[in-house]
Every structure is written in C-alpha cells, then in structure tokens.
Amino acid sequence: MSLETQILNVLKTLVDPLSQKDIVSSGVLQGLNVTPEGKVSFTLEINMEHMNEGIKVKEKAESLLQNIPGVTNVQIALTAQRKAKANNPSKAGIPSVKHILAVASGKGGVGKSTTAVNLACALQTMDLRVGILDGDVYGPSLPRLLGVNQKPTSDDGKIMNPIEVHGLKCMSMGFMMDEKVPAIWRGPMVQSAFQQMLRQVKWGELDVLVIDLPPGTGDVQLTLAQTVLLSGAIIVSTPQDLALIDARKGLEMFLKVNVPVLGFVENMSYFICPHCEERSDIFEHGGVHEEARTLGIPLLAEIPLHMLIRETSEKGTPIVLAYPKSSEAQAYLSLAEKVIKLIFHK
Secondary structure: OOHHHHHHHHHHOOOOOOOOOEEOOOOOOEEEEEEOOEEEEEEEEEEHHHHHHHHHHHHHHHHHOOOOOOEEEEEEEEEEOOOOOOOOOOOOOOOOEEEEEEEOOOOOOOHHHHHHHHHHHHOOOOOOOOOEEEOOOOOHHHHHHHHHOOOOEEEOOOOOEEEEEEEEEEHHHHHHHOOOOOOOOOOOHHHHHHHHHHHEEEEOEEEEEEOOOOOOHHHHHHHHHHEEOOEEEEEEOOHHHHHHHHHHHHHHHHHHHOOOEEEEOOOOOOOEOOOOEEEOOOOOHHHHHHHHHHHHHOOOEOEEEOOOHHHHHHHHHOOOHOOOOOOOHHHHHHHHHHHHHHHHHH
C-alpha cells in the first residue's frame, strides 16, 4: 500500500463538521501532495460557522499523520469558506444606506475607535458617502476623535440630524452628554439608546455606515448582529495573546449569528520611533497575522504604534486627513481599499 493511500485512509476517518461526511468525500480536503521524502501538505476548506471544529479536525489530522511510518513532515492550511445563505428576514437594513460595517474588538484599549474613524475617513476620501456611529454609550470617543462639540438638532422632535464633520455624517451619545458625567444605565436603556442613534437619525443616502461598537460581546453587539443586516464585521486586536483570546470571542459571536467577518486588523503592530524612525516590535508583532492564518480569515492591515496617530486623534483631525501621505495614513487607506473590494465586490 502506497504512502498516499495510507494517508487518505487515515483522513477518511475524520468528519467534516458541516456535512458530517468524511473530509475526503465531502471535498473539504484539497490539494493533497505527498513528496518522495514523506512531506505531506494539503488544505482544509472549512465553513466559517464551524471554524472551531475545523481547527480540531486540523489538529487531529496532524497528530494522526505524524504517526504514519514514512511521513516526515505535515503542513495543513486551514481556509474558511462561507456558504451562501438566504437573508434573515428578521434582520433589517437602514433605508438609503447601502452597506453597514461593524468595527469590533474583544476588549478595550486596542485602538478600535481610532481604527474605525480613520477607516471612515479613508472611505470618504475615495468618493464614497460615509457615516459613522459611535455605539459605545458608556465611553463614547467620537466627539474627541473628530473634534466635535455640538448637540444634534431635530426638525420634528423625533428624528435627529447627524453632525457633519470632515465630510462624514456622525452620531454619538457623546454629542448629547457631558464627557465628565458617567452614563449609569442598565442594559435595556443602553440598547434603546443605541437603536435610537441607529434608526432615528436622518442618515440620508450613504454608501457605507461604519459602526464603532463598544468592546466585548455584550448586549449592544449581540443586538446589532441579530437585528441589523450587516455587510460585514472587522475585528481589531493588538498582537498579544491576551488580546487575541478576546478577539477570537468576538469572531465567534459574529459567526454564530451569520455575520460575515471581513478580516482582522492588527493595531499597534509595531512601534516607529519618531526621532530615528527605527522599528521595534513592542507587542510581539505578528500575533494577529498568525491567528488569522490559523482561522483562515484575512489580515486586512497592520497599523503601527506611532505618536502621529495619537496626536492627530487627540486634536480631532484623523491622520488620514491630517497627513494623508504618511505611511501610517497609507495603512488605513490600504485597509479602506480592501474593504471596498470585499463589500462592493470591485
């Protein structure tokens, strides 16, 4: 019996979590290659909604194949394939808004809001009509990041007019509250406030509405994912293991409610010294890249840790607008280009 036949026989004992057939007959196994030296390589195409089970299948395959005499090396790539599903009738979009994009993170302090704002600005510079909603009721950051200090108006006392700044249509609870006063609200109040900012705002004709979600996987995130027809979600994380654990929880939440995850953004990916421009990997650069590769989900951008990003954010003029030719701004612009291709299929 040839080595390849032995390998196939072993792989036929593993089950595809979606079809419940073996991974060979179901077509999950792709591109099997066995060299004369005993090096084995192939790809497992796993449905995104069963990614956790897919990782277990990959690990089991590696373990089993390494025990076959003659196998010297095993390389398995895991790619995610999302099966097309009919739209959930319980999910609704927003009239005149073509695409709704969620920017999320598993935990706070990873630069999600800065990423969301710069992404929105980058999309706007590409001749798209863009809005941004700050979904964090407890810690809204949009007013400071965009340099806005005014309350929204209403023509009829029911529907609010968004604040317009830097070419963006914006809404945030921070526009209606003193930033020094905490929002001591229970979950239902937070959900109600979020829904009002989402649906009782005169957004007008928009190509993309970017929603900067609060960190974690709480009521607001789950309500949005279950009730709003999202074009996709982007998950922001720093490279450290602790942040990645929480980022993966966010990924799993979106997959369970059938929201396409467009990819990861590794923020604070590396540090650029403002004096000598020397690069340092303070947070172990590449952690998100490895996680994305393992899960078969694209890494959309690696954003550096740089003083210019902080300074422009604090001054209310995002770096994409303040220094559009800088390498940091170019990272956000590149991210925007990838997002456009993913949601508009250009």
